[in-house]
Amino acid sequence: MIKSHHKPKSKTKSKAWLREINDLIRGACGGFLFGIPLLYTMEVWWIGSQAKPYKLLITIALTFIAVYLINRTEGFRKYSRSNRPYEAAINTVEAMAIGILCSAFMMVLLQEVTFDNFFKESIGKVIFEGMSFTFGVALANQFLGNSEDSFDARNDTENNKKSHSTSSDHLYATLSDIGTTLIGATVIASNIAPTDEVTMLAASVSPKSLLLIVLTSLVITYSIVFQAGFSNQQKRRQQQGLFQRPSSETIMAYLISLLASAFMLWFFQKIAISDPWTMWLEQTLLLGLPASIGGAAGRLAI
Structure with missing residues (x-):
């Protein structure tokens, strides 16, 4: 009887999810490291609250282009080294989503974003602050390096x-x-x-x-x-x-x-x-x- 040497699918999926969660955590941490100093800048709050919709769209487009170029070399993912255009585009969208979510969370935490006037003023604040967070997400690996320990080796390290x-x-x-x-x-x-x-x-x-x-x-x-x-x-x-x-x-x-x-x-x-x-x-x-x-x-x- 021939024994299969393939790993169980459930274990493979579990590792994939762990790696995905770890990538998201790394990206968010990179965003916080780069975005927090600019977060405490009231001029950015004012500019964002007064920005016209077309300026917000230009900001998003320019951020996407810059982060896309970064992701063509190395993005925030630890185990992905592919620089194919469509993968870089997907990673760029994810990096921008992480950056904007981190920015929104911090602005709500500091009570600079309220839901009473969210669509009038707060969206601009979140987007302008989210630029630096997004760049932090994209540059997490390049400036902060990678730890070579794997998920399997982490427990061995402790022991x-x-x-x-x-x-x-x-x-x-x-x-x-x-x-x-x-x-x-x-x-x-x-x-x-x-x-x-x-x-x-x-x-x-x-x-x-x-x-x-x-x-x-x-x-x-x-x-x-x-x-x-x-x-x-x-x-x-x-x-x-x-x-x-x-x-x-x-x-x-x-x-x-x-x-x-x-x-x-x-x-x-x-x-x-x-x-x-x-x-x-x-x-x-x-x-x-x-x-x-x-x-x-x-x-x-x-």
Whole structure:
């Protein structure tokens, strides 16, 4: 009796779905890394809210052309290297969809997009902000690299950690994470803190929105460092510092990003020691969103 060596179809389909989900996560993370700094720019909000329909169509068309050319070389998908025109066109549509969805989500989260005037003002805001998100999606692989670990090897990586690592190695890994997180968070926070966007957003933010901002910050930074398959992801999962589990490292890095955000707001005189603690909390959490993403980008560098 001849035995079949073909893999079960269900297992093949499962791997295909996992790869598709991982590609979408990588694309979204690339969008957040590139799009968040421009998101905190009120001039873009105003331009988008006042843009005429023909300008929005031109913006979409130019974005499509630029992203299509990027996808002819290498798009956001890890396992697809084909540059055939129709596949590049499909990937371009997907990249634009991811970018616009990420942009819309963030604008709703920051309460800059409301459903009361969505078709009058908000569509323009989402499209103009979505440009940078879309370019981030398309450039995710080219600028952030690929982690070579596969889905099958990921669990093996967790089980093959070095048991003889010393406490000094753990301390070095932890200090390295703290340093790179602080640098990345400070770079982003120092560019946004002097502007009026954080103060303006804090004036209308609700406690529910602040809680969602905290959760979003944690989810995005975890995905960037440990899930998206960017450079050195396998190496990061092998580190054994004091806070080197993915969940504890993400929380620690977020707290460091919040400290950097608070310091930048105080340094640029946006908040003072005498101000109410609620003002400190609101503005720090709002600035902590882009700062934590900057911190995640810093950790990708090591």
